[in-house]
Amino acid sequence: MGIYQQALLAHHQKPIGFERDIQATGKLDGHNAACGDDITVQIKVADSVIIQSAFSGESCAICRASASIMCQQLEQLSIAGYHLLSSQLMASLNGEQDFSETFLPLSSIANYPIRLQCALLPWQTLDKLLLAHQELN
Amino acid sequence: MSLWQQDFAVFSLHPELKYFDSAATCLMPKVVADAMHYYQCFEHANSHKGLYPLSANATKTVEKSREKVADFIGASIGASNAQEIIFTASTTQAINQVAQGYVKQQINALAIKDRVANVIVSEAEHHANLLPWQILSQETGVELRIAPITLSGTVDLKALSLLLDKNSVLVAINHVSNVLGTVNPIAEICQLAHKKSVPVLVDGAQAVGHIKVEVEKLSCDFYVFSAHKMYGPTGIGILFAKQVYLEQMQPLIVGGGIVTKTSFTEHYLLPAPLRFEAGSHNVAAIVGLSTAIDYLTAIPLAKRQNYLQQLSSYLIKEMSHLSFIKPLLAFEQLTTASIFSFVVDGVHSHDVASCLADDNIAVRAGHHCAQPLHRKLTIATSIRVSLGLYNSHADIDKLIISLRKVQQLLTIT
Structure with missing residues (x-):
């Protein structure tokens, strides 16, 4: 089945960071009106480095897999490093560059524009969360 | 197969x-697409305006189609006739026309008497039959009352009758739910509403072409639907309204083709239905709708x-x-x-x-x-x-x- 590659399904079945218990310094809800996805992203940040991350909520397989990949990459990543990673995903989904190995499980989504928002929701939620974090600090 | x-x-x-x-x-069906293609290749002209044969034929096509639609939905029996059929762009546009062109006047008329009007819809409406009333509510303060549905998915008639009162100006309800597929008892709903002198608008988008629809027998006051949900093209919908309401309703969209006389300061509107069909008719889509009706009635x-x-x-x-x-x-x-x-x-x-x-x-x-x-x-x-x-x-x-x-x-x- 085209969009649901094995690698994506593996993240959907066993998501990294799903309902993980962390000492969060920030938390934000994200909603995708088109699809009805609702997720909550949590992070623990210290000295501009993301120490821990977690997500929860009701979402489609693509959103869930994308959030899992995000949490997999976040540990000990600087905020600047996160923004670089996020922009790489965006560029790949927009067809502007090849998918790196990290994002390969999401590569099939580029062919389904209507589902892009599902993949982007965790990242957009974290963008807003980090913005709020920066404004507070 | x-x-x-x-x-x-x-x-x-x-x-x-x-x-x-x-x-x-x-x-x-291919026959519908072919008819539209033929019209666009060989018969395309602006209807109701030109004095040459091509335009006159286009006018004839539109008016014959109007009669065909009237027959198809039982609007050419009893007191009803083809002049009660208005071509719109869609079901959505038709409902907005009724909301802004007729119901708003009724709300304002009650407001003058210090009465707050209400419009009743069901819990199972498509946004097309909800948002126009929400907008009216925001604009005028009209109360939007929601009739519950029963476990069988149709409107609860007892609850509906309790919602109806002397300040009700319209019941707007689907004939067939676009989610549940259930068929509302429109004739009974009309009977209930008419006892309180309240007109009924029926959203028939999921009904026409699929179940028997006879607006005169249903006794509804407004009936709206779209061609593309009955094997026709997008871009054409129908508003059936009883003559008495057509006389009171103002056009939502105004412009060319709807006046008898215009000066820089005033204008005089043509009678219905043309007064509600400003601009050029979407004749290709009307041809498509007409052919879709032929396709369906042949079976x-x-x-x-x-x-x-x-x-x-x-x-x-x-x-x-x-x-x-x-x-x-x-x-x-x-x-x-x-x-x-x-x-x-x-x-x-x-x-x-x-x-x-x-x-x-x-x-x-x-x-x-x-x-x-x-x-x-x-x-x-x-x-x-x-x-x-x-x-x-x-x-x-x-x-x-x-x-x-x-x-x-x-x-x-």
Whole structure:
């Protein structure tokens, strides 16, 4: 089945960071009106480095897999490093560059524009969360 | 195999397609597309304006189509006639026309008497029959009353009668729910409303072309529908309104082709229906609608309905064998629906639809422009399967096999 590659399904079945218990310094809800996805992203940040991350909520397989990949990459990543990673995903989904190995499980989504928002929701939620974090600090 | 599948050219290009999204838009028979193409190649002209034969023919085409529509929905019997048929761009536009052009006046008339008017809709309305009333409510303060539905998915008549009072200015209700597929008892609703002198608008988008619709017998005051949900093209809809309301209603959109006389300061409108059809008519789409009516009437209604009823029963039976399928209405309530909405336990609706798409199966996933109804049913989204004349038992078998696959693939173990 085209969009649901094995690698994506593996993240959907066993998501990294799903309902993980962390000492969060920030938390934000994200909603995708088109699809009805609702997720909550949590992070623990210290000295501009993301120490821990977690997500929860009701979402489609693509959103869930994308959030899992995000949490997999976040540990000990600087905020600047996160923004670089996020922009790489965006560029790949927009067809502007090849998918790196990290994002390969999401590569099939580029062919389904209507589902892009599902993949982007965790990242957009974290963008807003980090913005709020920066404004507070 | 459906007797009629061969009439739809799309299957010659996509023989594997199993199309279950007729409630969103029906596929178009080739004969309809051909008629529109012929008109655009050889007969295209601006109707109602030119003095040359091509334009006169276009005018004749529009007016003959108006008569055909009137006959098709039983608006040319009793006191009704073809002049009560207004061409609009869509069902949505037709409802907005009634809201802004007629109901708003009634609300303002009551406001002068210090009375707060109310409009009644049901819990199961498409956003097209909800947002125009919400906007009116924001603009005028009219109270929007929501009639509940029963467990069988139709409007609760007792509750509706309690909502009706001397300040009610309209009941606006669907004939067939675009989510549940249930058929509202329109004649009874009209009887209830008319006892309190309240007119009734019926959103017939999912009814016309699928079940028998006779507006005169139903006794409704306004009836609206779209061509593309009955095997015609997009861009053309119908507003039927009784003469008495047409005389009071003001056009929502004004411009060319609707006046007898205009100066720099004032204008005098033509009588209905032309006063409500400002701008150039969408003649190609009107030709499409007219041909779709010919296509449908060439097949006896009982034959079409029996076929879809058999398919529907088979669909419901097969679905009821899948333990992971949770219908929005209990299976025992689903007797006649050619629209069937459900969720797959533990799998997001969009994932189900995407997986089915990979198997060339087209269904709708989401809230189907009926978000409040989904909220009431305490779900965010659902999957909708809606049947058309091109569907067959084999299509349903394929759907069932694919749904089993989806459940195995995506359920979290």
